[in-house]
Amino acid sequence: MTSSTQIQLTSRPVGTPTSENFSTVSIDLPALGPDEVRVRNEFVSVDPYMRGRMNDTKSYVPPFGLDETMTGGAVGRVVESTSDTLPVGTAVLHGYGWRDVAQAPAAQFSALPETGLSLSVFLGAAGMTGLTAYVGLKRIAGLAEGESVFISGAAGAVGSIAGQVARKLGASRVIGSAGSAEKVAVLREKYGYDDAFNYKDAPVREQLRGLTPDGIDVYFDNVGGDHLEAALDRLNTGGRVALCGAISQYNDTQRAPGPDNLSNLVTRSLRLEGFTVGQHQDLQAEFAEKMTGWLHDGSVVFDETVVDGIGNAVDAFLDMMNGANTGKMLVRI
Template identity: 50%
Template sequence: MTSTALEVRLASRPKGWPTEDNFEIAEVEIPTPGEGQILVRNVVMSVDPYMRGRMNDVKSYVPPFQVGKPLEGGAVGEVVASNAEGIAVGDNVLHGLGWREYAVLDAEHAVKVDPDVAPLGAYLGVLGMPGLTAYAGLLVTAEFKEGDTVFVSGAAGAVGQIVGQIARLKGAARVIGSAGSAEKVKYLTEELGFDAAFNYKDGPVAEQLAAAAPNGIDVYFDNVGGEHLEAAIDVLNVNGRITMCGAISQYNEAEKPAGPSNMIQILAKRLTLRGMLVGDHKALQQQFVSEVGAWIASGELKYSETVVEGGVRQAPSAFLGMLRGDNKGKMLVQF
């Protein structure tokens, strides 16, 4: 085994849209695991929208990344050395130290995963954090019930593609999605069984959503914020619910965006607008994996991944590509 490996560090904090210059690739000594620790060779890592927030120097639900230090995030790798009971060399583990080729971590921060049950990348996507976000955000936060009409933005992404299909499988009256290209719109309606979908870049969201939802919507699963949220408030039915999962249209805005101008409708229509964090829903993990896993096995639920080859060197461009919408389904980096 070589004695050095690469990691990606935050070189500087982006202002507005990040660029390659905000990242730095560094060569470091491969660390040695101490008592109770394991050494993992990463095989696949995730790039996620929330990482953009961690690049800012602001207090949030996760601490900011530090300039000059390696980035962090979900990854799956193979254990190559172990000083921990219960984890052996050759095991595959899910953990939080992506953005580097090798990671040393306390065994308690690693979860064993089985490549015979699902491909390793799935533990970062459909069966991982984004999948649980979709499941909990729809069923718990939005209190989805059979017969609801559901609209999800960012619908062809990691979370969105699962939200729409769970809604369909749980008996939604109508499932509507928005995404940023004609190819993604086709994917939603022709492959994932959405009833309607539109490209938000084709024209005003309010007009396209109203046309897709002649009887209004009962649930809006918001991944995007801004114009999408305002349009959804306009078409929500009385007692409608909004899951505020993300606001990716605003993550690279240097100025704080204005809120929706039609908030008064929340009162008139008795709407519920509720924020959600996936970390609050760990108790649902088993139920989520068994239900969604069964739908995948039966072919009732499909998912896409966009896999960027080339390891950590390609991670910054994969991250930037994800923010621009290059991905269909979960964006992953393969080592």
């Protein structure tokens, strides 16, 4: 009998999660039923949206159940199969993360093309992460050639790709924020940002004003809070905001006050729109073709912060929430 090491949520965090909210268990897997597969995961994703699923509140995805194994993106290879469509050795993408071995009906796994790239890329630049950046800029913000863009959390998984996608879509100037001098340097020197700032150095409002004398046309928001407020100050007439995340507020225990400059939406004809990538899967094929080409020709680059071992998945998640990653945070099994 094969066992699977899995991470479960044992209590709901109040404020910042700690390792005490989780447990590691070993689950014995039964023999495969008809049209089932067993997959040995190679990489498991940890993402900011998972913090919201730890709360027992209504959202766009159900909350994690207590004393149940958590789920999330993962890639691996089929090691046992009773399926005609997914034979042993097939590389697959699926939602049974937070474990080293996954077993379920074959229909719940998607075969991945052999691209010559690491499977991990399908959890990052060529996966949901990259698609989020593409959807937010192209469809939600409607970025047009020659426009200027500000991206918060620009050294994170989505932000590091979003800056490069903005350039591919014709942005004339791309500005980013990050949480350290080292990350700011990466934005300028590797990801092609025209300029960037460390949001810990001075108020975001002051720094963004100094870097955008002509304002901005599009804001891609991963952070919320003071970053959104600062962007609303600098958006030109007709500016758009793609609201992707608000990581600065995910651990708040009290309701945060809203921006003090919402009247700008009226006086400057601004538009704010939130989105989740699952509602825009019709762009997946278009995105996959473009991103695969960009990755192969080297015109889009990416970083991965990799933590080894399923037993360290919780630490990887907590570190990611504290900004320890550059690019995509992954757990390598």
